[in-house]
Amino acid sequence: MDSNHKLRVVVVGCGAICRSWLRPSVVRGDVEIVGLVDIAHEKARQVADEFGLREAVLGSDLEKVLKATHPDAVFDCTVPEAHKEVTLTALAHGCHVLGEKPLADTMANARCMVAAAAEAGRIYAVVQNRRYEPNIRALRRFIAENGIGRVTTVHSDFFIGAHFNGFRNHMKHVLLLDMAIHTFDAARFITGQDALTALAHEWNPPVSWYDYDASAVAVFEMTGGIVYTYRGSWCAEGLPTTWESSWRVIGERGTVLWDGGDQFRCEVVAGDTGFIRPVKAVEVPLGGFAGEPTGHAGVIAEFLNCIRNGGIPQTVAADNIKSLAMVHAAVASAERGCKVKVTELLEGS
Numbered sequence: 302m303d304s305n306h307k308l309r310v311v312v313v314g315c316g317a318i319c320r321s322w323l324r325p326s327v328v329r330g331d332v333e334i335v336g337l338v339d340i341a342h343e344k345a346r347q348v349a350d351e352f353g354l355r356e357a358v359l360g361s362d363l364e365k366v367l368k369a370t371h372p373d374a375v376f377d378c379t380v381p382e383a384h385k386e387v388t389l390t391a392l393a394h395g396c397h398v399l400g401e402k403p404l405a406d407t408m409a410n411a412r413c414m415v416a417a418a419a420e421a422g423r424i425y426a427v428v429q430n431r432r433y434e435p436n437i438r439a440l441r442r443f444i445a446e447n448g449i450g451r452v453t454t455v456h457s458d459f460f461i462g463a464h465f466n467g468f469r470n471h472m473k474h475v476l477l478l479d480m481a482i483h484t485f486d487a488a489r490f491i492t493g494q495d496a497l498t499a500l501a502h503e504w505n506p507p508v509s510w511y512d513y514d515a516s517a518v519a520v521f522e523m524t525g526g527i528v529y530t531y532r533g534s535w536c537a538e539g540l541p542t543t544w545e546s547s548w549r550v551i552g553e554r555g556t557v558l559w560d561g562g563d564q565f566r567c568e569v570v571a572g573d574t575g576f577i578r579p580v581k582a583v584e585v586p587l588g589g590f591a592g593e594p595t596g597h598a599g600v601i602a603e604f605l606n607c608i609r610n611g612g613i614p615q616t617v618a619a620d621n622i623k624s625l626a627m628v629h630a631a632v633a634s635a636e637r638g639c640k641v642k643v644t645e646l647l648e649g650s
Contacts, residue, residue, distance in 0.1 A: 311336035314378035315344040325598035335370040381406040433599025435590040449552030459533035459546040486624035499630035
């Protein structure tokens with residue numbers, strides 16, 4: 302593709318989340334937002350005015366806007382229930398697609414969308430924006446470079462008293478379906494491994510302001526012999542974790558703690574005698590990512606670069622579906638009261 306060619310992009314879904322996409326996009330010199338689509342036309346008009354997109358085609362019908370604009374890519378900022386229709390329509394018009402998380406509302410729809418992207422020969426990726434934050438990338442690098450030896454066990458905690466006072470208050474499996482995808486994907490990212498089985502339990506504390514289960518624990522058996530545990534709640538008042546969860550990663554030579562923010566602690570074995578072996582503190586190097594885009598900007602930058610120059614984004618849907626399968630396997634396990642094979646959800650068996 303000509304490096305001087307601006308990539309033409311249509312944005313679908315003009316709710317609040319699209320602003321996190323547009324802010325890093327409109328300042329890029331290699332992107333032109335040529336269309337805005339929303340079922341409520343006034344929302345598209347409001348976004349166009351807010352971001353100065355005077356030449357963008359506005360509409361409520363994606364097909365018509367795609368035919369009018371001939372874009373290279375579609376940004377799907379719609380609700381999960383709409384992802385399949387938007388993605389299949391965009392792919393049918395030869396567009397690459399970058400979609401909001403989660404990939405789909407069901408595993409069946411996710412499998413259909415991934416297959417359609419492969420058949421179309423187009424990139425379909427998901428905004429799993431936490432992967433582009435420098436501290437989680439530093440942790441991944443430290444582990445990959447054998448900082449604590451072979452990883453055996455990973456634990457994450459997510460505890461926040463979140464008073465949304467909106468649709469989440471009435472949503473089934475609210476924690477697992479709406480938030481846990483970030484933490485589960487982070488576990489895959491940090492370890493470089495995938496989940497094989499899930500065993501989960503959900504409950505709603507008596508004091509909960511949610512209609513359905515807002516707390517959960519889950520145990521995943523992963524490739525590489527790793528066991529990963531998740532504990533979380535959206536109705537836990539006091540001493541909150543970060544939104545990125547707090548982590549304990551245990552390896553054959555030591556342990557690293559990460560608070561999900563800027564705090565790391567690591568100790569590795571420093572001797573081979575004693576009931577409890579002596580340890581020494583080790584620093585987790587945090588440099589090496591200066592100037593690289595983070596969050597949504599990081600996802601968008603990699604996605605656009607892969608369109609221009611080839612390559613596969615790390616959040617490509619064919620891989621991200623493995624994180625979504627962890628979510629749905631945990632939900633299925635909680636509902637059935639038994640261990641669930643993640644592979645069954647990926648294969649549709």
